[in-house]
Amino acid sequence: xxxxxxxxxxxxxxxxxxxxxxxxxxxxxxxxxxxxxxxxxxxxxxxxxxxxxxxxxxxxxxxxxxxxxxxxxxxxxxxxxxxxxxxxxxxxxxxxxxxxxxxxxxxxxxxxxxxxxxxxxxxxxxxxxxxxxxxxxxxxxxxxxxxxxxxxxxxxx
Numbered sequence: 189x190x191x192x193x194x195x196x197x198x199x200x201x202x203x204x205x206x207x208x209x210x211x212x213x214x215x216x217x218x219x220x221x222x223x224x225x226x227x228x229x230x231x232x233x234x235x236x237x238x239x240x241x242x243x244x245x246x247x248x249x250x251x252x253x254x255x256x257x258x259x260x261x262x263x264x265x266x267x268x269x270x271x272x273x274x275x276x277x278x279x280x281x282x283x284x285x286x287x288x289x290x291x292x293x294x295x296x297x298x299x300x301x302x303x304x305x306x307x308x309x310x311x312x313x314x315x316x317x318x319x320x321x322x323x324x325x326x327x328x329x330x331x332x333x334x335x336x337x338x339x340x341x342x343x344x345x
């Protein structure tokens with residue numbers, strides 16, 4: 189919550205609300221209840237102290253998704269290296285991919301980033317921030333180079 193939201197919630201001026209929250213944080217620490225108030229980016233959040241987080245994280249983590257199929261990884265690679273790219277361009281390179289693109293969208297690895305200027309204005313797909321996080325990339329420029337890769341020979345017609 190932001191400092192202003194805390195003040196509004198408590199019906200106090202911001203400075204008084206900040207002092208009240210600091211007192212609450214001290215009470216939590218002293219009581220050893222397993223929660224702490226942490227000041228972040230002009231606001232506050234309730235957190236679990238680091239010694240407990242190691243034990244709680246596995247319990248609170250969402251269930252792991254099954255690994256992506258080889259076909260899904262191929263489609264994801266096409267999108268990552270060629271973005272923004274239309275579904276027709278993906279299918280021309282990879283074959284039937286409609287369901288695969290939807291799966292990648294559901295997993296928040298790809299998203300619609302715009303529309304092409306081509307006839308019918310097809311959707312353009314690109315990767316998401318989650319894609320970068322999942323694959324440990326700092327940005328698209330961190331993708332491994334494709335030595336001499338030329339996608340043109342994969343295009344049909």
